[in-house]
Amino acid sequence: GAVVSQHPSRVICKSGTSVKIECRSLDFQATTMFWYRQFPKKSLMLMATSNEGSKATYEQGVEKDKFLINHASLTLSTLTVTSAHPEDSSFYICSATGTGGLETQYFGPGTRLLVL
Amino acid sequence: QKEVEQDPGPLSVPEGAIVSLNCTYSNSAFQYFMWYRQYSRKGPELLMYTYSSGNKEDGRFTAQVDKSSKYISLFIRDSQPSDSATYLCAMTALRGTASKLTFGTGTRLQVTL
Secondary structure: OOOEEEEOOEEEEOOOOOEEEEEEEOOOOOOEEEEEEEOOOOOEEEEEEEEOOOOOEEOOOOOOOOEEEEEEEOOEEEEEEOOOOHHHOEEEEEEEEOOOOHHHEEEOOOEEEEEO | OOOEEOOOOOEEEEOOOOEEEEEEEOOOOOOEEEEEEEOOOOOOEEEEEEEOOEEEEEOOEEEEEEOOOOEEEEEEOOOOHHHOEEEEEEEEOOOOOOOOOEEOOOEEEEEEO
16 A cells, blocks of 8 residues: 655654644655544544645644644645644644545554653 | 444454454444554554445455444454554545545454464
């Protein structure tokens, strides 16, 4: 299957700082990218859907000013957690879809964020 | 009521056992059903993808969908220690690439020697 990478894999930051997480589709062009958040022993919670060149669509309850998403190209989407607080600590996972439908939604390895 | 219910486990089985993992759902509009495997601190990996009711087999894995009961299953034959992971069911109503998936909470499976 296709490869989706995320960087960094792990980040520790101080409360009040901003953190940027990159999601890249390495060998295909991703028409749509999704950002998820996963708490320990919980399922993936969809945060937002982004399409290249347009504004992201956020799920209900997700603060768009807190979680900034930029999908600048067909191979790169970024999630910036602004003014991070300890409650933002979580595992953030992106996925990217190609043109072949649901079965072509590939997930990145995730980024573990710890805010002190 | 959650849209998708899945027993979180953990489920512990001996090597070689047949494993049955299940999800129930409430939204009758769901038509596309997926099973993902997620190793600790990694992203989910697609295992099986089925449309509507019926069975699908791929090697040691069999996915079953019973839309009338709103119940899906994943069977793993001849389970191996390398199958130890969390298994997530996911489903959606639309096939398009922008379709949002609704996930279960995941079942943690441990296959012991």
